[in-house]
Amino acid sequence: MDERLLTGTMKINEKNHLEIGGVDSLDLVEKYGTPIYVYDTLYIKEKARAFKAAFENRGVAAQVAYASKAFSCLAIYQLMAKENMSLDVVSGGELYTAIKADYPSEKIHFHGNNKSDAEIITGLDYRVGCFVVDNFHELNQLNKFTSIRKQMMNVLIRVTPGVEAHTHDYISTGQNDSKFGFDLTNGQAEMAIELTRKMPFINVMGLHSHIGSQIFETEGFNLAIDKVLNKAKEWKKQFDFKLKVLNVGGGFGIRYTTEDEPLPIETYINTIIDEVEQVSKELGLEMPEIWIEPGRSLVGDAGITLYQTGSQKEIPDVRNYLAVDGGMSDNIRPALYNAKYTGVFANRVSDQTEKMYSIAGKCCESGDMLIWDLPLPEAQTQDILAVFSTGAYGYAMANNYNRIPRPPVVFVENGVDFLAIERENYADLMRLERSLI
Known part of the structure; x- marks a missing residue:
């Protein structure tokens, strides 16, 4: 073999x-x-530590969140909590499991393209670290409930940057024709940013994009970073928008067969850091904190x-x-x-x-x-x-x-x-x- x-x-x-x-x-x-x-589990821990060390070695502020849709259960959440990882959940069931695991609430990022009112309220009750907002309906509901409760909530606005990863159609999520996120090219993302300016209890920390899964190259990440940061520059001038967090998602590939050639963790992370640093400097933006969401590549x-x-x-x-x-x-x-x-x-x-x-x-x-x-x-x-x-x-x-x-x-x-x-x-x-x- x-x-x-x-x-x-x-x-x-x-x-x-x-x-x-x-x-x-x-x-x-x-x-x-x-x-x-x-x-x-030792291998999982070693990979989690390698992702975090790649940022620490560069002195870059970051969060590494386990994208738990890859594998969710009480024990894996407890393992990730011990490794001081952040956690990406996409449903009430995953959030419930995280609560049962006593996961630190401030480290939980709540995703999902169709969060129910009950799921939103549970996230607010548990005071999750942030909501990754996917659409206008969610944004309006989140504004409604935070206003009633007078509860501040951090959010990331998820955008589709128009970048297609070289992967299967069903697991490619960054292109324009996607059920996920606000379109970056047709004005929807601008509308979302503008709406949040009138929402007193919504704190927009930054932007989120995810271009797909099982990715074996870095070009797609670079293209997405360029597009998102250029929009952030426009919105800084238009809305006085401050990009504190840039979440570039996950999708880092693994080897399923001998034909697969995944890149080392450090290659992915160093390329992402280099691109964010360079483009931010060129555009006159402050360097944002970088968040990533490995799932498959951890487990x-x-x-x-x-x-x-x-x-x-x-x-x-x-x-x-x-x-x-x-x-x-x-x-x-x-x-x-x-x-x-x-x-x-x-x-x-x-x-x-x-x-x-x-x-x-x-x-x-x-x-x-x-x-x-x-x-x-x-x-x-x-x-x-x-x-x-x-x-x-x-x-x-x-x-x-x-x-x-x-x-x-x-x-x-x-x-x-x-x-x-x-x-x-x-x-x-x-x-x-x-x-x-």
């Missing part, structure tokens, strides 16, 4: 088994069953999913199907937008590859395919397949299609495993149901 896929503490141990966090993956399977999500390649293999179907001269005991119920990304993954047999990692397999899920959909062409040793009964880089948007997007319970989540570090989320059972699936009879 290509050892570039062995991130963090992953290694091949003396038993030819995949090991993560100092724990043999076969021991995890014996203890928790399959499928199972496994997270290398994505720190996670693997372990499956047990089952049935096989060989179609001569066409394809060899190998089924596993999970699929689109625990990883919908391949079906949703053709996401690519790779994997190995965790119980015999270094064995010679002999055959090409297409890894099929167990859901009743022909599109439930996890990996189309994966070279593996000859498959045996009940092999354990490890699929790499499933830490982002695996559990977060898991579902109960075909009444399949969601897998457990286990954290591993220094030879110790911790059950962060229990496996669902059939009774859990029916817990909220009521009998008609």
Whole structure:
């Protein structure tokens, strides 16, 4: 196998088994069953520290917020709080989890393109650090509730800078035709800034943009920074607008397969800092505080999913199907937008590859395919397949299609495993149901 896929503490141990966090993956399977999500928490911590250190080493004021839509649960929020990270939430459910984790309220950034009144009020009650305002409706509702309560609230105005990241259409968010943010080119963003001048309890700290996800270059960030800062210069003259915070979002890419070549964390951050410094100086603007929102790049390649293999179907001269005991119920990304993954047999990692397999899920959909062409040793009964880089948007997007319970989540570090989320059972699936009879 290509050892570039062995991130963090992953290694091949003396038993030819995949090991993560100092724990043999076969021991995890014996203890928790399959499928199972496994997270290398030391690697997550190291990445969080690397993002923060990249700013600290340059002496630049910054906030690094974990974009928790990638993977939300009580334990990961507690881990991020211990690492002194800020937190990006996008719903009442994520905010509720943060509250239960006793996350410092001033470090929470509340996103979302359709916040309900109840969600806005909860954010105000908990006194979150800021709202990232996405549209006029939200701005008006936030003005209404802050005025009634006479409560000041910090906000960032989210803008779409007209920059498209080189990514899939469904995860590209910075272009003009997007459900997110105020358009930077058609006057909507100016209208939002002007409206806030008449809102006594709304404090506009700055601007937010996010150009997409799984980005392997820095050009898109530079283009977005240039466009946003040039607008800030115009608004300074027009509205006496002071840009204290520039949030450039996240989207930093990770390796899913050997074809992916993500940049080092320091490269992304140094490029962003250089561009903000240079353009701010050219435009006569004060250097703003820089905020970023890594999500996938913190947890994505720190996670693997372990499956047990089952049935096989060989179609001569066409394809060899190998089924596993999970699929689109625990990883919908391949079906949703053709996401690519790779994997190995965790119980015999270094064995010679002999055959090409297409890894099929167990859901009743022909599109439930996890990996189309994966070279593996000859498959045996009940092999354990490890699929790499499933830490982002695996559990977060898991579902109960075909009444399949969601897998457990286990954290591993220094030879110790911790059950962060229990496996669902059939009774859990029916817990909220009521009998008609």
